[in-house]
Amino acid sequence: MKHLARGVFWVAAMMVAGAGVVEAQQKTLDTVKARGQLVCGVNVGLAGFSAADDKGVWSGLDVAYCKAIAAAVLGDAGKVRYVATTTKERFTALQSRELDVLARNTTWTLQRDSQQGLAFVGVNYYDGQGFIVKKSAGVKTGKELSGATVCVQTGTTTELNLADFFRSNNLQYKTLVFDKADEALKAYQADRCDSYTTDASGLYSVRLQMAKPDEHMVLPDVISKEPLGPVVRQDDFQWFTIVKWVHFALINAEEAGVTQANVDQMLTSTVPDIKRLLGKEGDFGKGIGLDNEWAYRMIKQVGNYAEVFERNVGAGSRIKIDRGLNKLWSKGGIQYAPPIR
């Protein structure tokens, strides 16, 4: 009888434990605070957006967003654990709570918003898909690519845009799909493909990595809209709001002229916008579950949007991408953030 009783006990215990797991769903903010670290999903390696150097130190535009969130939430931009994800793994990792946020040059689409339980907080880089070809091929525009073989990475909107572009222009083509961008690029360099396609920002970045960048050119065609931005899960509205406003605050800081260098002097500013941004007026930080110095810490440790952009992909970087669409709305671009008030 002892055996029987023990068996019944274990089955019952299992049922109770099972029921317990279903119920236990913590808020992301509490989880991050308790852990003392933000887990941020980033690209395996895309110069300018997220790449680790030989010492394992991460940098890039997306990485700066991870740091900004950590600074706002935990007070220290260094308290981030970076998880390198491939295009294929990224959403599953986020959905299954392996990540707190995914900042990985990911395109915002309706399908991802509606069927994958994802919530895009905004657009930190307005991009579009392009083609890179060898200059020796003598191609000047995308429409001349008829009959070409194109290398592409799997699991991206790129793959679909590519098919759309050739279908809508009635052009013949062959596609070659690889799991990793590295292998797709190698195949392009081995002349297996006539062209490699990805977001234009990525093309400029990989062109630099090639043995002879001058032998390759990015075609002028931009065949799609690629709004890239950080993503969180749909089931935690508080966390969604926090990450969203980290992004807006970075843009608002640029607009208000608050930089990493002058943020301390700006604390005494009398401009209402700046006072609200830096927590000197109102209780805006507390409203989203943080304290009122959240934006100050962020700007102090990471900088505003312009600084983050120029340092990683703009004039101050090796890639030197023109800001174009990513300029502020007031300066001819479309970067725009709702006001903090």
Next chain:
Amino acid sequence: MTTTSRGSFEDGTASRSPLYRPEVRQVIYQVLLLLALGYLVYWVVNNVADNLRRQNIASGFDFLNRTSGFDVSQTLIPYSNTSTYGRAFWVGLLNTLLVAGLGIVFATVLGFVIGIARLSSNWLVARLAGAYVEIVRNLPLLLQLFFWYFAVLKTLPSPRQSYVLPGGAFFNVRGLYLPMPVPEMGFSRVAAAFWAALILSIGIGWWARRRQRVTGQRFRVLRTVLVLVVGMPLFAYFTSGQPLSWSYPELRGFNFQGGIVVLPELLALLFGLSFYTASFIAEIVRAGILGVPKGQTEAAQALGLTNRQSLRLVIVPQAARIIIPPLTSQYLNLTKNSSLAVAIGYPDFVNVFTGTVLNQTGQAIEVILVTMAVFLLLSLLTSIFMNWFNRRMALVER
């Protein structure tokens, strides 16, 4: 429960309750275990469905009927980016079957040759075969695939400087371009002749075996069958006015157009898988042959059988009994290893379905479940076939 637990456990014999009978207890334990297991499965499924619902992630298999919107570089059935995800599933599956099927054939042939070469009395041949086995089976397969793909790809010329092969074929970095036969009106007669010859051959084989059993006379089956299977379609071909034309590959724009293309990805994967698996098969074959006692060879020779006859009638049938079971595992391995295709861009099942389809739909659980089911089914089918073959080859004890 309360009544039975009164009987003390220590004195065992006192109670007559059926709960103290070992057979009853066994059943109870098993039922309990089954219930617990059933509950666990129910709980997992329920929990997953619950979580997906709460996170607003779509579930179900409706996506199979939606338009895929992407292209695949090698399709054995008609497919375009306006086809459905369900169609993409079949495209990927057929590509996997193609590479697995060809790989199994090549690996088997190569494995047998090398396995026998290792036993050769020629010192050099035996050592070369030994070196091949030790090198190839001790390097990771993924590395070998990269070698075949990237190292070999880089040495091939661009389309404009293709190697020209006899018969209108070309070989370059984009693949092997072969002329494609295009059947014209009246070709069905040739096909019909072929099938007729095949059926006739089976009849002849059956008749010859019967005659040999009854009268002891032998009949040269192989020669007759060859003449029939080659001759009859050829005869039909010429009498119906050669109803076959060829589409030759031509360089137009970036690439060759027309003809059949064998993708370099397919070649690299095929080479990698075949060479790798062949090294294991070679060892299995060697073990099989060494496993047949030497006395058997001597007995065959004493009976006056020639070397070839003793190999074909005595050694191989006995060695096959040792070889076939482990050979099955190698076939299964090869099929499963073909999923490494994704690394070198061959559009196999894992690349197309578990890669692109999973990503575009985001329905990871469904897609992974289907993938596992497919590989399980492929493996089980292979096993069933090989077990049947094994039973046929097994020693019949009378």
